[in-house]
Amino acid sequence: MNDGEIQLQFPKPGNWQEFILTAIYQDADGFTRVARYTPAEIPAEQAPAMQAVVAALVGLAEPWQAVQVWARLGKNALTLAEDGTYILIDAVSLTVEAVHAETKGRRIFTVYDYPAFVITDPAAVAFFKHFTTNQ
Numbered sequence: 001m002n003d004g005e006i007q008l009q010f011p012k013p014g015n016w017q018e019f020i021l022t023a024i025y026q027d028a029d030g031f032t033r034v035a036r037y038t039p040a041e042i043p044a045e046q047a048p049a050m051q052a053v054v055a056a057l058v059g060l061a062e063p064w065q066a067v068q069v070w071a072r073l074g075k076n077a078l079t080l081a082e083d084g085t086y087i088l089i090d091a092v093s094l095t096v097e098a099v100h101a102e103t104k105g106r107r108i109f110t111v112y113d114y115p116a117f118v119i120t121d122p123a124a125v126a127f128f129k130h131f132t133t134n135q
Contacts, residue, residue, distance in 0.1 A: 005024045009022070018039065063102055066098050074093060075090060077089050093118050
């Protein structure tokens, strides 16, 4: 199990091409590391997974726009196995702080508000591990 976290900050809510990705993880020696990336520093092979995260964010109710996202990896999604049993699989769960376009109020949205914030796509799991595995 990976104890890392990815934080995404969107300085201009609704502009998904402009962000800062911060990866927080433990290195091989057990020390906490923090690494920051701009969109230009995201490897091309990781771009589709980033798009999956953005697609989940676009699903927020219209006046709300994400300003910060916390992504965590866990075994928090069920899938049906071939033998008919359910098993837990790796998934990236998002917690989103959003600002209201008109009132400028802020709110936290979780997977309980938007089930689409549980991303089971293997590319999203690989994206998370890419940035939070002992580098």
